[in-house]
Amino acid sequence: METQKIINYNRIAKAIEFIRQNFKKQPGLDEIAEHVSLSPFHFQRLFLEWAGTSPKKFLQYINIQYAKQLLKESNDISLFDTAYKTGLSGTGRLHDLFIKIEGMTPAEYKNDGKNLNINYAIGESPFGELIVASTDKGLCYMAFSSLKEIAVKELKERFPKANYSEQTDPFQQAALSVFQNDWTKPHEIKLHLKGTDFQLKVWEALLKIPTGHLATYNRIAQEIGNPKASRAVGSAIGSNPIAFIIPCHRVIQSSGIIGGYMWGSTRKTAIIGWEAARNIEEHESV
Structure with a gap:
């Protein structure tokens, strides 16, 4: 219900x-x-x-002119570097989060999760239900989904040889805490990701985009030192396994058009507007 x-x-x-x-x-x-x-x-x-x-x-x-303004304001590379080098994922809503990424070992990557024990649970967010899953090293998957059966099926397709248990653990709770209103205590979120070296670089670059700001695919390509790889960057962003926390929703077209999103363009629009509102509210209250 x-x-x-x-x-x-x-x-x-x-x-x-x-x-x-x-x-x-x-x-x-x-x-x-x-x-x-x-x-x-x-x-x-x-x-x-x-x-x-x-x-x-x-x-x-969500007006295109506003998006273009955000893109222009984000053109200073130090905005990304400052947030990243100080150990923060960004300013605003996620200002006190510290996110660690650990890539899976070659064996874990190659063997489709064999010998991995994965816990999963269904959680709630302002943008609908989602599934969260974790190994003993950190969060490995988080995705919006309105149907539990489909969500679990898609999770198991990513790690077909893993052992699964439906239960909540601290990694999942830390991830879901990003949607709570109490930001007075620092949180640390650990991610245990299955991805190529290139994908991991792209996902790390996404974490540098401050809350309430936007970037383009070309900007992310420049950020990882491969300015001609915009198309490959787009593919890596489309493979992001951690919704919201790895903020692929903050990447839009250079024209200011919001563009596609793995979990629906309407949800992407909702998240961008929701973050912008909170980011402005926080700055006005300072």
Whole structure:
């Protein structure tokens, strides 16, 4: 049975899809509320509870001109280096997270997870349900999914020879804590990833993109020292096994168009707008 949080996200997602498709027309509150079959008052309240900002401001955050502005502001390489070198994944919402990546051994990579013991559980986020899975070394998989059976099937396809147990552990709890509102205590998230050296470099570069900022595929290619590898970078980003924490949602086209996302363009739009709202809120409160 769906929880109220998931029901609310589904309503918000429908509204965001409408905004995403019609942002050039600058739809008003009444029009968006009517599209999701709510009164303007109830829709405004629901949206504020979910996004922390009004539908009008959210519309601004996902506007192409706003995206282009963020890309321009992020053009200073020190913005990435400062966050990374100080051991932080970024500023804003994830400012106190320290994320460690460990690649799987050649044997683990080659043998499809043989001898790995993987725990998995279904969790909740502001963007719908997701599956989280971990080995004894860290989080190995996190993906949005509305159906548990499909989520578990896709997990097992990544590690077909592993041993599985449906149970929650501290690695999963640390990962899910990124969606909580209490950021007063530092968290450390450890990732145990199956990927090529190139993929690991790309995923590490994604961690350098501060919260509330965006980057392009070409920018990531430059960041890893291979400026002509934009297409390969796109492929590596599309193979990201850790939703949200490795922020592939922060990579968009150079034109400012948000583009595709493994877990749906509407969800990508929702995350970008949600992070932008919180990032601005934090800066205004300082």
